[in-house]
Amino acid sequence: MKTATPAMARAINDRLALDLLLERGPLTAPQLREITGLSRPTVSDLVERLRSAGLIEVTGESGENRRGPNARVYGLVADCAHVAGVDVRSSGLRVTVADLAGREVGTAVREGSADLHEMITSAVAQAAGGRRLQAVVLGLPGLVHPETSALTSALASDSRVRGWHPGLLGELRRSLGVQVVLENETNLAAIAEHGKGSARGVADFVLLWLDDGVGGAVVLGGKLRRGMSGGAGEIGALDLGLDEATFCRAVETSDGSSLADRIAKGVFTIVAVLDPGLVVLGGRIGRQGGEELAALVEERVAALSPAPTRVRPSTVEGNAVLEGAVLTALDLARDEVFG
Template sequence: MKTATPTLARAINDRLALDLLLERGPLTAPQLRTLTGLSRPTVSDLIERLRVDGLIEVTGETGEDRRGPNARLYGVVAGRAHLAGVDVRRDAVHVTVADLAGGVVDAVTRPLPPSPDLAAVIAETVAEAAGGRALNTVVLGAPGLVHPRTGLTTDSGVPGWRADLLPVIRDMLGVRVLLENEVNLAAIAEHRVGAAAGHDDFALLWLDDGVGGAVVLDGRLRRGASGGAGEVGLLRFEGREFCSLLEADVVRDLAPGVIADRIVQCVFTLVAVLDPGLVVLGGATGRRGGEELATLVARRLHDLSPAPTRVRPSAMEGNAVLQGAVLTALDLTRDTVFGGT
């Protein structure tokens, strides 16, 4: 087994310290020593190196309640880089710009006009939200299949959609841009900070103005060979597509038990094939139904499947797709700015 070179060891230690500063907030040098297990000279060198590189700064002092000099508090320079998450809907484009610490800088929503130049609308909305700030990474979420290697898409149903939307927007913005299926991004948000936090295996059933799914196994989002993993809206029950049975407008006035009867048909298919152990009901219907709907689905599923499966409503506040886009862009930006290890 090869040992780490001094350069690699420094890079690993630097990233460890930066991640701790992001996770726990400003820390002193003694706190960094305790949390990392590194020696005093190593932490001193690390702090000096990160300060010179403009990645951390002194944010205050602590220790006023004890004798002796106060200890400096160090924090990440949040404004060192900015990123954007974008949720492309059939009626509007939503953009959130955040800094390196994940703090929201600005958010803009722009309705889509009839027959829009979609790429131009997205680029203009991103630029408005950025407010002149240079962006490191932009992550877009949209309906439809996104090929995991080429980034080319199927028709999403969004006005003005084009299969080559990704390269066109990259040219317009002049920054790194990634395109991802919107339900996949919602699943990333649920996995990181929502109902699936702490679970390596789960399926998200998205019930909104569109119906779809996303699959996370062994802690990794699974896209499939062509980006079609989780597209449960195409399943047919009694001659009807699942999406036509459970779109938000269709179920709005139905009783919870009737909605649960429809949902469980799809959930049973997911459980029988994947055995995820957890199914999250997301989108407007999943959030509105809450624990009551999740419990009804779980009871019906128990009668159908021998595989133990928990069913939970989404725990996301606000736009889960947009939050997943920001989280994904944040990870990529930090890797770029902090350096890969």
């Protein structure tokens, strides 16, 4: 087994400190030593390296119970990098730009179905406000191939992504001059749910997306599972007794009990195959149904399946797809900036 080189050890320690500052906020050097178990010289060296690299800065002083001068408090320089998340719909798109700490610094909206390339580039530029971006993540309906990032041909012409064509991703990368990643919208919503919602801290769960269409996303072992071609979790392709359009129309006229019956049929299929332990009801219908609908679905599933399954409504605030896009872009940017 190879041992870590001094350079590798320094990189690991630096990343550990930066992740702690992201998670816990500004810390003093003694606090970093206490949390990490690193020695005083090691922490002193990494603080100096990170300050020289422009990644952390002194944000104040801490009056600790000790003699001598107050300890300096170090915080992340959040504006050293920025990212953008984009939620693309048939009716338009929304963009959020955030700093490295995840704080929103700009937004933009485009309505209509004009040239998609122009809409995305102009909206991203507006939201960025002259800030250099490290990564851009787009969320669209459809299967996204995990290796090629291409939409499948069957869905690339779908009206929900009107204006998308096979070469557009490359065009956007050239126009924006940054890393641009394409991801399925429901997968991004699941990432948001895992980071900020009902599945926070949960290793295994399935997000059932109930909105303009029916979809799903699978997280196992804390990681999003896309499948060989990006089709994992596409529950809308299963026979639920209704196609997507009919299901969504039925939602508008169903009472809570009959709606729960319809949803439970799909949830039972998921549970029988994956036994995730938790199913989150997302999208407009899942959020509007809230705890009451989730409890009804959980009751129906319990009568069908021997595997215990919690059913919870989405608790991500705002646009879950956009939140997931920003979180994904932040992971990419932090890996690049932090090393």
